Amino acid sequence: MYICATMSNSKLYKGSLNTIILKLLNENDKMYGYEITQKVKELTKGELKITEGALYPALHKLEAQGLLDVEVAKVDNRLRKYYKLTENGTKETANKLEELAEYIKTMQALVNPKLA
Amino acid sequence: MYICATMSNSKLYKGSLNTIILKLLNENDKMYGYEITQKVKELTKGELKITEGALYPALHKLEAQGLLDVEVAKVDNRLRKYYKLTENGTKETANKLEELAEYIKTMQALVNPKLA
DNA sequence: CAAATATACATAATTTTCTTATGTATAAGT
DNA sequence: ACTTATACATAAGAAAATTATGTATATTTG
Numbered sequence: 001m002y003i004c005a006t007m008s009n010s011k012l013y014k015g016s017l018n019t020i021i022l023k024l025l026n027e028n029d030k031m032y033g034y035e036i037t038q039k040v041k042e043l044t045k046g047e048l049k050i051t052e053g054a055l056y057p058a059l060h061k062l063e064a065q066g067l068l069d070v071e072v073a074k075v076d077n078r079l080r081k082y083y084k085l086t087e088n089g090t091k092e093t094a095n096k097l098e099e100l101a102e103y104i105k106t107m108q109a110l111v112n113p114k115l116a
Numbered sequence: 117m118y119i120c121a122t123m124s125n126s127k128l129y130k131g132s133l134n135t136i137i138l139k140l141l142n143e144n145d146k147m148y149g150y151e152i153t154q155k156v157k158e159l160t161k162g163e164l165k166i167t168e169g170a171l172y173p174a175l176h177k178l179e180a181q182g183l184l185d186v187e188v189a190k191v192d193n194r195l196r197k198y199y200k201l202t203e204n205g206t207k208e209t210a211n212k213l214e215e216l217a218e219y220i221k222t223m224q225a226l227v228n229p230k231l232a
Numbered sequence: 233c234a235a236a237t238a239t240a241c242a243t244a245a246t247t248t249t250c251t252t253a254t255g256t257a258t259a260a261g262t
Numbered sequence: 263a264c265t266t267a268t269a270c271a272t273a274a275g276a277a278a279a280t281t282a283t284g285t286a287t288a289t290t291t292g
Contacts, residue, residue, distance in 0.1 A: 012219075012279080013129035013130060013131045013132055013219060014129060014130030014131055014248080014249070014250085014277075014278050014279055015129040015130055015250095015277085015278075015279095016129060016223065017278080017279080018278095019223075019227070020223075020226055020227075023226060023227050024226070027229075032240080032241095033240075033241070034238095034239060034240050034241080035240095038239095040226065043225055043226055043229060044222050044225055044226065047218070047222050048222055048226075051279080051280065051281080052240090052241080052242080053242090053243080053244090053279080053280060053281070053282085054278075054279055054280075056241070056242060056243080057242090057243080057278090057279095058278085058279095060242095075240095076239090076287080076288065077286095077287060077288080078239065078240055078241085078286080078287055078288075079240060079241060079286090079287095080239095080240070080241085081240085081241075097227060100223060100227060102163075103128075103129060104220055104223070106160050106163050106164055107132065107135075107136075107216060107220070109159055109160055110136055110139065110140075110156065110159055110160065110164075111135070111136075111139050111213060111216060113143075113159060128250080130248075130249050130250055130277080130278070130279080131248085131249075131250095131279095133249080133250080148269080148270095149269075149270070150267095150268060150269050150270080151269095154268095167250080167251065167252080168269090168270080168271080169250080169251060169252070169253085169271095169272080169273090170249075170250055170251075172270070172271060172272080173249090173250095173271090173272080174249085174250095176271095191269095192258080192259070192268090193257095193258060193259080194257080194258055194259075194268065194269055194270085195257090195258095195269060195270060196268095196269070196270085197269085197270075
């Protein structure tokens with residue numbers, strides 16, 4: 001028997017995954033997919049879990065948009081795909097971060113109008 | 117000829133609409149749909165526009181979930197549907213607001229780890 | 233040493249939640 | 263008269279997740 005005690009992966013509002021990926025790559029120069037999932041888990045103390053079904057398609061799309069470059073490596077006989085920001089990716093990171101800040105401000109105006 | 121000068125309705129991250137609706141009803145006791153769209157526009161100084169295609173289905177769903185009660189009124193020969201929180205709706209409002217606060221904290225941990 | 237867990241990628245089916253487009257109807261402004 | 267505002271509604275489509283699988287190698291553990 002198994003009693004589920006986990007908090008059903010507290011909400012990742014749809015639309016913020018790209019921002020997270022770009023920001024992490026902005027800080028860490030180059031990362032591979034699995035590393036990103038672990039980093040997010042670590043930084044949020046387990047609050048947020050990036051699922052593979054969301055992450056890998058997102059990485060592929062960002063690459064297709066020219067925001068990321070890929071470099072394949074073999075470590076311990078296992079494949080790794082290192083992603084890093086292109087020039088446009090760096091610009092887009094700034095945009096996304098501003099968008100996020102704007103969103104947070106907007107939501108606070110709605111949810112906490114006294115502080116606005 | 118028409119040159120579009122609008123900022124393509126600055127991002128509403130998917131998942132936050134219910135929070136907004138519940139919070140507004142928590143503050144204003146009872147509101148009707150159109151009123152909600154106007155209130156959001158006002159509070160966010162035009163930054164956020166709730167589309168009808170999103171709002172009405174959301175209201176219907178919240179009602180179906182037992183979080184809202186409806187009361188139909190006729191004002192100036194026009195229909196209005198006033199929504200108000202049920203008891204469960206009030207509880208869920210608190211949950212959603214906590215969820216939002218959590219999300220903002222989480223995103224700040226990711227995007228601004230120096231402050232964490 | 234067999235089994236389970238961790239590392240590392242990937243994709244398909246489905247669900248959720250929007251946007252866009254359309255429709256109906258009345259009231260008020262120009 | 264025509265446009266804009268008020269007030270509801272729904273359908274089609276898009277976007278972005280979740281969930282469920284699948285493959286493969288390495289490491290830990292009982």
